[in-house]
Amino acid sequence: MILKKIKSPILRYAILALLALVAFFFLFIISIYWGAWGKIPGKEELSDFQYQRASEVYTADSVLIGKFYLYDRQPIAFEAIPKNVLNALVAIEDERFYEHTGIDYQSLGRVAVKTILMQDQSAGGGSTLTQQLAKNLYPRRDRKKANIVVDKIKEMFIASRLEGIYSKDEILTHYLNTVSFGDNTFGIESASLKFFNKQAKDLSVEEGAVLVGMLKATYGYNPRIFPERSLTRRNLVLLAMANNEYISAEQKDSITDVPLKLDYRDFDSNAGLAPYFREEVRKQLLKWNEKQKEEGNEYNIYTSGLKVYTTLDYNMQFWAEEAMREHMTSLQSSFEKSYGKNAPWSTNKKLIQKVVKNSDVYKKLKKQGLEHEKIMDSLSVKKELVLRDWGGEKTVQGSSIDSITHYMKFLNTGSLGIDPKTGAVKTWIGGVDFEHFKYDHVAQSKRQVGSTFKPIVYTAALETGTLPCTYFSAEEVEYENLKGWSPSNSGKKDEAYLNYSMEEALSHSVNTVAVKVLEKAGIQNVITMAKNMGIFSKLPEQPSLALGTGEIYLNELAGAYAGYVNNGKAVYPYLINVITNRKDSVLTKFEPKRAKKTAFSEETRQIMVEMMKGTIDKGTASRIRTTYKLNNAIAGKTGTTQNNKDAWFVAIMPKLVHVTWVGLDNHEIGFRSTSLGQGANAALPIFAKWMQEMNKHPYYNEITQAQFKRPNPATLEMLDCEPVKRDGFFKRLFKNPDKKKTKKFRQGN
Incomplete structure (x- = not known):
């Protein structure tokens, strides 16, 4: 025996210990390979992994306005990834990427020496991009140190298998489609859309460097939160690109001087354009999905990467929201001033208690078994609150009851613009603020419609x-x-x-x-x-029906009024044109829903249009002409309900019907006076301000300049x-x- 020839017992035992350690480590690795610490995916599984893809919502003019997802990811092909992004990634993350076969032993040794012996924290990590891809595909579940070692070795095995299945270009593509950029955003395409509002293929060198630079620490180098850190990191990526000869030193110097400029777009369901519309689209997609399941088709609106092309017009919606915010800011101020110190949300204790009892926070505490007095005590405790109004957010010391009464006073609104020939929705505003008021006044709210009936x-x-x-x-x-x-x-x-x-x-x-x-x-x-x-x-x-005491959905009213410019036939407002899969193959095409029979004669239609033109020209909506100076062909009707609880305005144009409602969600509070709360004052301006903006843009002349057909001479005579x-x-x-x-x-x- 060789060990017996070693005379020093200490050396002999040391060698035995080393051999035992090597044997243990070898068995440990073998046990991982054979799945004792959890299954390692085989080549067949790795050859056929599927991305979870966010479904996208587009306007009729193909503008992306929202996504439905568990993970915000939009995978793209290698050809859609710009060369500068690939170069930046390799330069900063794995400069020997094209030389190793999944595991860079030379880099591992360098990192070990620099990090452990020289305490150089800038040495970087030893994981290759292929290993990082393995981690993206099979995320670590446990952060214990022992398990991290197991996970690292697993990732090495997976990386080796990935290198045997995919080309280097394919590995880079998979990596850039799966890597996290923070904020539940995955993949270079989604990150590009979020931070720069453009597709990845259009990223400049400096923009690509910003995104690649985030990968080291997605929060710490987030350009929206920490722009200075992000800029420093970007420039480090550019330096690495120059050192690896992907760009010249002159290019690096010139780009380094370019300031950081974002065009940030968050696809949060609470934010962005048309949040109420997008939520209604989501609800309709879920119903569509159920029907598809019945037919044997398996889709998931959050993971299947569907593309939903809607009827919404991006610009018309944007201007409608701007008009709403401008008017409601002013109206809210006048509304609060009209009540002064006698506002019901401040002085009516019975009403306040009723609203508090109906709040989610009260119901939650009640469900926990607390008595009314204790609940009220709990809700009266002062704390730091963030309250929002039309002036923005402000931090105050207040109680939950203070928050409830603050939002009690808010006027709300709903408005809908449709194509009267088809029912296609052009604009949809369900309320003043989706984050705080989820209730949709277009699709969910039934209100008395007053004189619009x-x-x-x-x-x-x-x-x-x-x-x-x-x-x-x-x-x-x-x-x-x-x-x-x-x-x-x-x-x-x-x-x-x-x-x-x-x-x-x-x-x-x-x-x-x-x-x-x-x-x-x-x-x-x-x-x-x-x-x-x-x-x-x-x-x-009841006879009171004549005064609009019936409660009707806003979208019902819009569809009914469409008949006056659609040959007496009602339409049913619809939101979705087409649903496709991720490859743009059509899954379902939605057709307009129109009434099969006319509700009234052509003679009656002409008479009614002429009468409602009189409302605009000389009647209750005459401020359309006098105050807002609109010369468009418009007919319409104002409406105000009893005690000034609801204000309405319906506008009819040859190629557009628009309905607006303004009021409070609490039916016990109304406008203080008819002059303030009448439809002509509270609701009409939203349409008028919107149409003023529409008139500025020749692209929309087909709508804004359209004229009513001249009535028959017999009609005019009548x-x-x-x-x-x-x-x-x-x-x-x-x-x-x-x-x-x-x-x-x-x-x-």
Whole structure:
């Protein structure tokens, strides 16, 4: 035996210990290889791994506006990765990449010497890009030191197998498609879109260096959070590129002087353009996905890399949101000032407690078994809060109750713009702030629609034989069989002796006349007309229906009004045009949904459009012309509900229908005055400001400059009458203007 010839026992035992250690290490590695510490993927598995791909949402004009994902990843082909990014990656992360076969033993030795013996922390890591790819594909689950050693050795085995399966170009492609850039963003394409708002193929040398530089520490070198650190790291990457002769020294020097410039776009569901629209698209995709499963197709909207091409117009949506923010900022200020120190969100303790009890935080504590008093005590504790208003965010000392009452006072809004021929949604604003108010006032909210229902009443009356020049008395009537109900008109105008034509009454939204028109048309006829026009919500079979007491979805109302410029046929607003797979093969194409039958005649359609043009030109919406100086062809209707709880405005153009609602989510709070809360003041400006912007852009002339077809001469003749007639002498003589007329409402029609 060789060991017996060694006379020194210490040396003999040392050699034995070393041999035992080598044997143990060899067995340890063999045990890892054979899967004792967890399975190592074989060549077959490594040859067929699948990326989880985010699904993308595009506007009709092909602008990416959102993603649905578990991991924000958009894999791309090698050809779509610019050479400068590949060079930067190899230069800074693995400069011997093209020489080793997955494990760089020379680099491992260098790192060991520099890091352990020379304490040089800038020596870098010993892992090759192939090993890092292995870690990306099979992330480490446990951070214990013993397990890290196992994981490192596993990654070496996987790296060797990857090198045997894929070319160097393929390994770089897989690496750049799987590596994390922080913020749940994976892959060079998603990172490029997030930080520079461009595809990876369009990255400049310095932009590519910024992204590659992040890989050492995605948070510490995040250019949005730490721009100075990121700039320093970028320049280090450029130096490595120059040292490896990927760029010249002159190029390096010139690029180093270029300042860091981002075009950051976060695809967070709470932020970005059209968040309410994107959420509705997501909900509809989930329903589509369920139908696909029933047909045997397996898709996942978060991982299958679907492409969803919607009907939304990017610019129109952007301008609509800008108009909404501008108007709502001003209106909110006026709203709060109108209440002053007597604001219900500050003084009405009963209302405040009711709202607090309905809050999520109260319900959570209640579910935990706490009594009311203890819950209120807990919610009254002062702490640091971040509250948002139209001026931005501010940090204050306040309680949870303070936060609840702060958001109680916020006016909200919903607006929808559609193509009246197809129902394609062009703009969709579900509320003022998706992060704080998730409730969508387009798709989820049913509100009383006020006077915007009157055109449906008038349409039914025309269809049942009432002529447009029929005069109706504006006199207030007390209906004996309706418990003395007596609808009145807004304003102080003395109308006891006045009789209005239908056009005059509609354009000035005269309540007393609307009820009489409903009486003449018949409640059931009006409800049938509403149904034929696309209103599917149940409506009250009451005379108050004439004043818009029925609760209707905003998108229903838009589809119904579309009939006035779509040959009497309602449309059903839709959001998605096409869904494709990641390779752009069409999976589903969505067709417009239109009513099969016309709801009313062409003659009635022309008459109604002319009447509603009067609303814009001389009626309740005349500020469209006088204040906002809009000369577009527009018809429309304003609406205000009882106690100024809801403000509405509907605009009809030959190629666009737009509906706006403004109010509070809490039905117990309304505008302090009609002058502030009427549709013409609270809702109309959102449309008007938006259209002002649209008019500036010739690209949209097809919409903004479109003209209504001229009505038939017979139609114009039917409308040719005096708008107002005053009672004759003898009728005035025997009428007491100070005494309400009483009668029974005829409900048999």
